Amino acid sequence: MNIDYSKEFEYLVKTYEKTGDDASPLMDSKYDSLVINQDRVLAKNETEGIKIETKKIKDGVSLKVYIKEGIVKPLPVHLCFGMLPREGKQVIKSEFFVGKKSKVKFISHCSFPNAKHIIHIMDSKVHIEDGAEMEYTETHYHSKEGGVETYPKLRGRIENGGRLKEEFKLVVGRVGLLKIDYEVEQLKKSICELDTKVYGKENDRIEIREALLLNGEYASGLAKSRVVLKDKSYGNVLGEVQGNAPYTRGHTDCQEIVYGENAVAYSTPNISVKNSLAKITHEASIGRIDKKEMETLMARGLNEEEAVDLIVKGILK
Amino acid sequence: MNTGYHQNVILEVKNLHSKVGDKEILKGVNLSIEKGEIRSIIGVNGTGKTTLAAIIMGLEGYNPSNGGIFFEGKDITNISLTERAKRGITLAWQSPARFEGITVREYLSIGASKNDVENFLKFVGLAPNLYLNRVVDEKLSGGERKRIELASVFSIRPKVVILDEPDSGIDMASIHAIINVIRKFKKMGTATLLITHNEEMAKIGDKVSLLCDGKVLKEGETEEVIKFFKQNCKICNHIGQIDEELLK
Ligand SMILES: Nc1ncnc2c1ncn2[C@@H]1O[C@H](COP(=O)(O)OP(=O)(O)O)[C@@H](O)[C@H]1O
Ligand SMILES: [Mg+2]
Numbered sequence: 345m346n347i348d349y350s351k352e353f354e355y356l357v358k359t360y361e362k363t364g365d366d367a368s369p370l371m372d373s374k375y376d377s378l379v380i381n382q383d384r385v386l387a388k389n390e391t392e393g394i395k396i397e398t399k400k401i402k403d404g405v406s407l408k409v410y411i412k413e414g415i416v417k418p419l420p421v422h423l424c425f426g427m428l429p430r431e432g433k434q435v436i437k438s439e440f441f442v443g444k445k446s447k448v449k450f451i452s453h454c455s456f457p458n459a460k461h462i463i464h465i466m467d468s469k470v471h472i473e474d475g476a477e478m479e480y481t482e483t484h485y486h487s488k489e490g491g492v493e494t495y496p497k498l499r500g501r502i503e504n505g506g507r508l509k510e511e512f513k514l515v516v517g518r519v520g521l522l523k524i525d526y527e528v529e530q531l532k533k534s535i536c537e538l539d540t541k542v543y544g545k546e547n548d549r550i551e552i553r554e555a556l557l558l559n560g561e562y563a564s565g566l567a568k569s570r571v572v573l574k575d576k577s578y579g580n581v582l583g584e585v586q587g588n589a590p591y592t593r594g595h596t597d598c599q600e601i602v603y604g605e606n607a608v609a610y611s612t613p614n615i616s617v618k619n620s621l622a623k624i625t626h627e628a629s630i631g632r633i634d635k636k637e638m639e640t641l642m643a644r645g646l647n648e649e650e651a652v653d654l655i656v657k658g659i660l661k
Numbered sequence: 662m663n664t665g666y667h668q669n670v671i672l673e674v675k676n677l678h679s680k681v682g683d684k685e686i687l688k689g690v691n692l693s694i695e696k697g698e699i700r701s702i703i704g705v706n707g708t709g710k711t712t713l714a715a716i717i718m719g720l721e722g723y724n725p726s727n728g729g730i731f732f733e734g735k736d737i738t739n740i741s742l743t744e745r746a747k748r749g750i751t752l753a754w755q756s757p758a759r760f761e762g763i764t765v766r767e768y769l770s771i772g773a774s775k776n777d778v779e780n781f782l783k784f785v786g787l788a789p790n791l792y793l794n795r796v797v798d799e800k801l802s803g804g805e806r807k808r809i810e811l812a813s814v815f816s817i818r819p820k821v822v823i824l825d826e827p828d829s830g831i832d833m834a835s836i837h838a839i840i841n842v843i844r845k846f847k848k849m850g851t852a853t854l855l856i857t858h859n860e861e862m863a864k865i866g867d868k869v870s871l872l873c874d875g876k877v878l879k880e881g882e883t884e885e886v887i888k889f890f891k892q893n894c895k896i897c898n899h900i901g902q903i904d905e906e907l908l909k
Contacts, residue, residue: 636758639720644772644817645746654771658762 352381356426359455363485363516369422369451376421380405382434393417393446404435404465413443413473421448425464426455430491433463440468442476442506449479456484459491459520466496472506472534479509486517490546493521500528502536504560511539515660519548519577526553532560532589540569541660544577544607555584558592558622567596572656576606584614587622594624601633601659603652669695671852672717672750672821676728679716686712688875689728694821697850699843701866701883703857703890709875710856711755714823717854718752719745732821749820755829757810759798765809766793772817781812784845786838804835811842822846823854828862840865860887860895 356379360367369375370387376394379387383404390396393415397408411417427434442448456462472478486492494514502508514522519542528536538554550573556565571579583596600609613626633655641651674692678685686709694700704710715723717730719742729738737745760768769778779789785808795801797809807827814822827839843865846853857863869886871879873894879886 634758635721636754637760639718639742640754640758641771642742643718643746643751644813645743646771647743654763654767655760658760658767661762 350386352384352428353379353386355428355457356381356386356424356455359426359457359485360424360453362457363453363483365451365453365483367424369420370424375419376417377423378407378421379424380436381426381428382432394421394448401435401437403433404437406437408439409441411440411442411446411448411476411478414445415443416447417449420451423450423452424455425452425466426457427462427464428458429462430458430460431462433465435465436467438466438468440470440478442470442472442478444473445475446473447477450481452480452482454482454484454494456486456492457517459487460489461491461493463493464495466494468496468498470498470500470508470528472500472502472508474503475505476503477507481511482513484512484514484516486514486520488517490518490520490548492518494519494523496522496524496526498526498528500526500536502528502530502534502563504532505534506531507535509537509539511541513541513660515541515543518546519544519550521549522551524552524554527555527557528565529557529559530563530565533562534560535563536565538565538567540571542569542571542579543656543660544571544573544575544579546575546577548577550577550579552580553582553584554596555582555586556594557586557588558594558624559586559588560592561589562591563589564593566594569598570659571598571600571609572660573600573602573604573607573609575604576608577604578608580610580612581628582612582614583626583628585624585626586615587617587619587624590619590621592619592622592624594622596626596628598626598628599659600630601656602630603633671696671733672854673731674713674717674728675731677713677716677725677730678727679712679723680726685726686875687716687725690872690875690877692870692877694852694854696820697847697852698868699847699853699855699866701855701857701863701869702872703860703863703869703887704872705858705894708872710858710872711825713872714752714825714854714856717823718742718750720752746817746819749818750823751814751817751819751821752823753807753810753814753825753827755826756803757806759801759806761796761798763797764793765795765797768797768809769813769816771813777816781816782809784815785809785812785842787812802832804831807831808835808838808842811839815842815846818849819851821852821854823856825856826858827855828857828859836862860890863887863890 357367393412395410554567585594611628615624672694677690679687
């Protein structure tokens, strides 16, 4: 293990734990891990079958992660990206290569606990080879001031029989500005699930694009999003699914809950089929919290605010 | 019938009227329920049973145009849904709400301690290890969902529970479990308003009130009221046109 036990590291670990997750794997040599503050790699640990290459670039770090063919990682790989200062810019350019028939799970945390004005650019490319499986969950922790601009971009390609499950979660602290742009190309019999959960407050702005291009036979995909909009926040979700090959199955499922007087929600499903044997469906709903759900909880003694909190917590879990 | 306040009376509905637009749905309902009593409220579809349940519970959009509701001798006609629940009234809907992401464990901890959730499930005959980590969403069957709802009702130890058609849309095994639970409520001292259009279900009541066209048409001994219901109401398709002769 090669750790710079600086205060920065400790501080990042502390904010990591504020999301309710266990940060101890970042200090445990059994786990693969990478910790980056601003443009500096604070810690890195690699075990068998994985290679993590990092390089300093302007305002950030570029990284390449290789998972060897046939390797099944029993423990998740922990990634932690953060910016402790109040202002600045962080660019993380990453590329993931998941070798044939390998299996890996990444748990990633992004922390901006003091943000007054921070720009965070995540530019990722994912290559999943034949029969490989990758899971990636990304949890954000932002300050309460709404000074973060986050631009997560993903371009993925899943080869035959591969799987990708991607989850993005930003429910603690203010969102600020969030622009998600995910696009995954899927080959034969591949499976992909994109799942985004965001809780907007005050004047937060949330724009989400989730796109699945089902280009190989029997490829299947789900683009799901749950956005809760409080106060005067704004949400705009675009769920794009293309059935371009026979027997492809795709679905986009977007639910936006509006419970601020001045919150605004848009939702656009954009589905297309270029093969008569493909089947693509969509469901989208925008609205208040369900009245019956509210009244059920209130009939057990919760007040209105407590009922809203519980329902929202469930939806964003 | 006892309409005045009496020590054993827990809930009273007095001359309750309600309207939807210009249409009168409840036309002067009177009920007096005792502590621990199982009171069946029977009536064919559209007679106002669910409306009555909603007004007693205090749901949004259901207000009496006349008359009132009294709980433990106090007028609760104008207090909020939450406050009624806190005082000890609750309702189990005919088709209970589904919740995304909320587990049975979390759902049953709303009004009680987490440590008791296993007992709440056992109370309704469900195995805790099979259900505690499941989500209270569409994946539960109708019968499972209704039993979990009763577990949730039990968790807050209400003094009065309104069950709207607890037997509808479920399997036989769940019906037996639900009847069992209602009997256990009685032992606890909880009064049950058992709303149903099924006379078999109504039979477990200590007394039955027959609702017709927004009024209590007949009330009293279980056998007698059910017999009347079978003879006159099941074949009646003239809601709103009570044959005055029948009432004599
Ligand atoms: N929101 C509503 N708008 C219009 N009519 C309603 C509404 N709710 C109930 N009703 C009418 O009130 C009557 C009683 O309904 P309900 O209380 O649901 O009866 P029950 O539960 O006995 O079947 C019915 O004729 C029904 O159509
Ligand atoms: Mg009804």
